[in-house]
Each structure stands twice: as C-alpha cells, then as structure tokens.
C-alpha cells in the first residue's frame with residue numbers, strides 16, 4: 001500500500017475534516033549536510049499528503065512553515081510580504097511546500113494556512129514535554145544541557161555577523177504560544193475558507209550572546225562558552241512582524257519575555273537531565 005493510498009484511507013475512515021502538517025525534518029545544519037533527505041521527506045511528503053487529501057475530499061490544511069523561507073531579509077522586522085529567498089535546503093523545502101499548497105488550492109480547492117515559525121523554544125509549562133533532538137542542534141537546549149553537565153562545551157557559531165554584537169539574532173516563540181496559534185488558525189481557515197500565511201514570532205530579536213546571558217540568569221549558573229566558526233546556512237538576523245497573526249487571528253503570545261521562555265525549557269531539562277532516554 002503506498003503512502004497516499006494509506007493516508008487517504010485514514011482520512012476517509014476517520015472522517016477527518018482538516019489536517020495539521022508538521023513536516024518532521026526541521027534542522028537547518030542537518031539540511032545543509034543532507035539536502036536530498038530534506039527534499040525527499042518534506043516536498044514528497046507534501047505531495048503525498050495533498051493527493052491523499054484530494055482523494056478523500058479533505059479541504060483544510062494548516063502547515064508548519066518557517067522563517068527560514070525568507071533567507072537574508074533586506075529589512076527587519078519581516079512581514080509576510082517580505083520576499084522569500086531561502087539560503088539553506090530546509091528553508092527552500094518549506095518555500096516549495098508553500099508553493100505546492102498554492103497550486104493545490106487553485107486546482108483542487110484545498111484551502112491552507114502556512115504558519116511561518118520563527119525560533120520555537122521552551123517546553124510545556126508543567127515540565128512534562130520538552131525538546132530533545134539527537135544530536136541536539138538548537139541553541140537554548142545546548143546552553144541548558146551544558147549548564148546541567150558543567151562540561152564547558154557550549155560553542156557559539158560565529159561572532160562576525162552584521163548584528164549588534166556579531167552573533168546571530170533570532171526571535172524566540174514559546175511552544176505553547178505556538179500551539180494556541182494553530183488552534184486559532186484552524187478555526188479562522190474553516191470560517192473564512194481562504195488560504196493565507198502568518199508569521200509566528202514575538203517581534204523581539206535576541207542575539208546568541210543575549211540568550212546565553214538570559215540563560216545564566218534563569219539557571220543561576222555561570223555557563224562557559226567558546227566562539228567557534230560559522231555553522232553554515234545561518235542568516236544574520238530573523239525577527240518577525242507578527243501583527244497580522246495578532247490582529248487577524250487574535251493571537252496573544254503569553255511569553256513575551258525571553259527569560260520566561262527559557263524558564264519553561266529549564267524546568268524540563270532539570271526534570272529530564274538525560275532527555276528522553278529511550279529515543
């Protein structure tokens with residue numbers, strides 16, 4: 001049984017009306033090393049899903065897109081109209097997936113919302129669910145893991161970017177705030193029957209060094225670091241203009257302060273010093 005057939009059968013059997021698609025491969029540095037894996041999973045996955053949705057007559061899709069679609073923006077903050085010009089395979093697959101969704105709307109009437117995530121961070125407030133990749137590549141988990149182990153192995157990748165202190169600037173959106181946005185987006189999509197796109201970020205940019213300082217405050221631990229070479233595929237700064245999500249969807253992120261975001265991640269890391277051990 002092929003993927004499309006199986007998915008369309010599930011959609012029909014379960015009488016699914018709408019789909020949220022979180023394409024699983026989402027690590028920028030891995031995508032630079034293994035581009036074909038990213039095109040195959042993300043782009044082929046989207047084609048299979050849309051075919052299955054068409055076969056099962058499912059009309060609504062909410063999709064996890066990314067700020068990585070913008071590449072190196074000419075102006076900040078980034079609005080949804082900022083031209084898409086990705087600089088790594090991951091961002092390019094997300095852009096291609098958005099374009100495929102557009103044509104599936106034109107041809108088959110599948111209505112979709114693309115949510116362009118900025119840097120998702122933090123963990124469930126109750127400390128039960130957190131972030132644990134193998135290997136971990138994300139900034140905040142790597143800082144917190146280093147705080148716990150005391151190994152002194154934390155490295156900042158590059159201090160020669162065109163930013164306030166030379167390190168990359170990112171916009172960190174808390175994961176539970178992101179979940180709220182998905183629920184609002186789905187309701188909006190089913191009410192308006194119009195495809196659309198929204199940035200999800202807090203509209204505040206923090207440099208990698210500022211995140212390290214904030215993590216030191218939250219943990220009360222002096223976390224040593226070294227400056228290493230650039231990682232490859234990193235734009236200087238990505239900061240969202242998220243006013244469209246706020247005004248159109250009524251989205252109100254609860255964690256506007258980055259220390260609050262890091263505190264949720266810290267709670268999870270303290271409860272899970274070895275991550276999800278059985279992964």
Ligand SMILES: O=c1ccn([C@@H]2O[C@H](COP(=O)(O)OP(=O)(O)O[C@H]3O[C@H](CO)[C@H](O)[C@H](O)[C@H]3O)[C@@H](O)[C@H]2O)c(=O)[nH]1
Pocket residue numbers: 026027028029065066067068117118119120137138139140142143155156157158168169170208231234238
């Ligand atoms: O140990 C580390 C890990 C990361 N970084 C730096 O920290 C910044 C953030 O890196 P992350 O890996 O945490 O996040 P990315 O910005 O690469 O990517 C994230 O945000 C993107 C959009 O901004 C996409 O959504 C993507 O899925 C998501 O992983 C970058 O400057 C990176 O070079 C370090 O200095 N040291």
